[in-house]
Amino acid sequence: MSAIVILFLGLGGMALAYFLYSKFIAEKVFRLDSKFRTPAHEFEDGIDFVPTNRYVLWGHHFTSVAGAAPIVGPAIAVIWGWLPAFLWVVFGTIFFAGVHDTGALWASVRNRAKSVGALTGDVVGKRARSLFMVVIFLVLLMVNAVFGVVIAGLLMRFPSAVVPVWGAIAVALVIGQLIYRRIIGLALVSLIGVVALYGLIIIGPSMPLQMPDQVAGLPGNAIWILILFGYAAIASLLPVWVLLQPRDYINGLQLFIGLIILYGALVILNPAMVAPMINDNVPAGxxxxxxxxxxxxxxGAISGFHGLVAGGTSSKQLDKETDARLVGYFGAVGEGMLALGAILAATAGFASLTDWSAMYDAFGKGGVNAFVEGGAYIISNGLGLPETTAATLLTVMAALFAGTTMDTGLRLQRYIFQEWGEIYQQQWMKKPAMATLLAVGSCLILAFGAGADGSGGLLIWPLFGTTNQLLAGLTLLVVTVMLVRLGRPMWFTLGPLLFLLVMTVLALLTQLRSFYEAGNYFLLVLDIVVLIASILVAMECAAALKRVRRESATKAEG
Structure with a gap:
């Protein structure tokens, strides 16, 4: 089948959903109110609470939730065939992710910008909050530790990407001043930022910077990991308008331009989907x-990490409540578009089925490498760009989005420690610098606990997918309880959450067996902890939902 058909079906479905379904969700389910005073105005402090232009905030939210995961996940999942991955990305974006992201943002904004974990204590109960916070901490720990490994690996493998990746930070600092000081208009600022960013990408191949294999007794990738966490710690303490907002905004524009380049090359080249529609010959294991x-x-379909961003940073910057439709739902659509691009690059970006099968010779293969190599093949043959330049473009895309997710993830982890300080009356934990030190320290302990190369985060990465989807389901549970209390339609959130909880529990049980058979008792114990936490939180939420419905019925009878 032609890749163009898949492209237009996917993009058409997502566009239609944004203009129609998201409007219905915003007006009839969440009933967003432009006159509601958002926390960004109520608690404005110029650091975390900053009323922000909705397009700039969309850029922050979108690039924070995107990261490398919507590339890695779909580019691995095509091992089962491109059709299942395509259907889950499109329908997951429309009916799951868009509703989840908008709902999490709305719920946080309506509750003084509390995180979904802290909000659980008010909506469900203190026991559920404690369990939920543990799940949230695990997700953030996995994301921050592993994305550091991913970025370091990309910088080691593609030294031509080093200048663009780090140069983007300097561009963002300048852009932040131009936007915040209102020196020039947003349109001109956007143009300057994009031109500067792509200028760095063009010169990157001519100025490759290779980290030595060994530095002070540590591998090169370990040095990159330490540098990345040092940078992320500083970034997490800066006011959001200085670096976080402009970096995310420019990266958001860069991604869309990158996708236009990839999609345009795909239309010109018109490659076939060389991978099977349904793969009946998957590798052993x-x-x-x-x-x-x-x-x-x-x-790329739905992710609990999105709820953490929505209730952690985005809700503190939302200028008007009605902006949640663009920021939340269209942020999810943007990530779906990136996941669609990853599927096409990883299935139509190979010359033959033999080449594709060589890449996908075992489960877990593909990922970022398949996206970069397949996408570079499409761009090079479709637009005539040198393959090195095309590979640099896609590598920078992946590294920049993983970097923005790290920035936001570490800030969110700092918030978690500060919220624990608030909950348990530990004043020292509430201090931003101390909370940041705890966040970075926990990530580095995980990263370097298993060896000097800093890849320890990969040890628990097999549990990321299940823990992350569990978090999404539990977030939808909290939103559903709020909707029932307000007498709003609940089926648009209840349906997705039931599906997610069932699939996540089944996946946890499946992994439990595989960890036991492999003798991986560390992951086995961690899997049991997550499974028990998920069951207990689900029971608490179900009891709260039943209690709220009973109270609503009593009021109606009275």
């Missing part, structure tokens, strides 16, 4: 497509 498909592709 590949797990069952159900339920693993729905946790392998998290970001």
């Amino acid at each position: 590949t797990p069952s497509i159900i339920p693993l498909l729905f946790v392998t592709i998290a970001c």
Whole structure:
């Protein structure tokens, strides 16, 4: 089948959903009110609470939730065939991710910009809050530790990307001043930022910077990981308008231009989908497509990490409540578009089925490498760009989005420690510098606890998909309880959450067996902890939902 058909079906479905379904969700379910005073105005402090232009905030939210996951997950999941991955990305974006992201943002804004974990204590109960906060901490720990490994690996493998990746920070600092000081208009600022960013990408191949294999007794990738966490710690303490907002905004524009380049080359080249529609000849050891498909592709279909960003940073910057439709739902659509691009690059970006099969010779293969190599093949042959330049473009895309996710993830982890300080009356934990030190320290302990190369985060990464999707389901539970209390329609959130909880529990049980058979008792114990936490939180939320419905019925009778 032609890749163009898949492209237009996917993009058309997402566009239609934004203009129609998201409007219905915003007006009839969440009933967004432009006159509601948002926390960004109520608690404005110029650091975390900053009323922000909705397009700039969309850029922050979108690039924070995107990261490398919507590339990695879909580019691995196509091992089962491109059709299941395509259907889950499109329908997951429309009916799951868009509703989840908008709902999490609305719920936080309506509750003084509290995180979804802290909000659980008010909506469900203190026991559920404690369990939920543990799940949230695990997700953030995995994301921050592993994305550091991913970026370091990309910088080691593609030294031509070093200048563009780090140069983007300097561009963002300048852009932040131009936007915040209102020196020039947003349109001109955007043009300057994009031109500067792509100028760096063009000169990157001519100025490759290779980290030595060994520095002070540590591997080169470990040095990159330490540098990345040092940078992320500083970034997490800066006011959001200085670096976080402009970096995310420019990266958001860069991604869309990158996708236009990839999609344009695909239309010109018109490659065939060389991978099977349904792969009946998967490599030995590949797990069952159900339920693993729905946790392998998290970001790009639905992801609990999105709820953390919505209730952690985005809700503190929302200028008007009605902006949640663009920021939340269209942020999810943007990530779906990136996941669609990853599927096409990883299935139509190979010359033959033999080449594709060589890449996908085992479960877990593909990922970022398949996206970069397949996408570079499409761009090079479709537009005539040198393959090195095309590969640099796609590598920078992946590294920049992983970097923005790290920036936001570490700030969110700092918020978690500060919220624990508030909950347990530990004043020292509430201080931003101390909370940041705890966040960075926990990530580095995980990263370097298993060896000097800093890749320790990969040890618990197999549990990311299930833990992340569990978090998404539990977030939808909290939103559903709020809707029932307000007498609003609940089926638009209840349906997705039931599906997610069932698939996540099945996936946890499947992984439990595989960890036991492999003798991986560390992951086995961690899997049991997550499984028990998920069951207990689900029971608490179900009891709260039943209690709220009973109270509503009593009021109606009275």
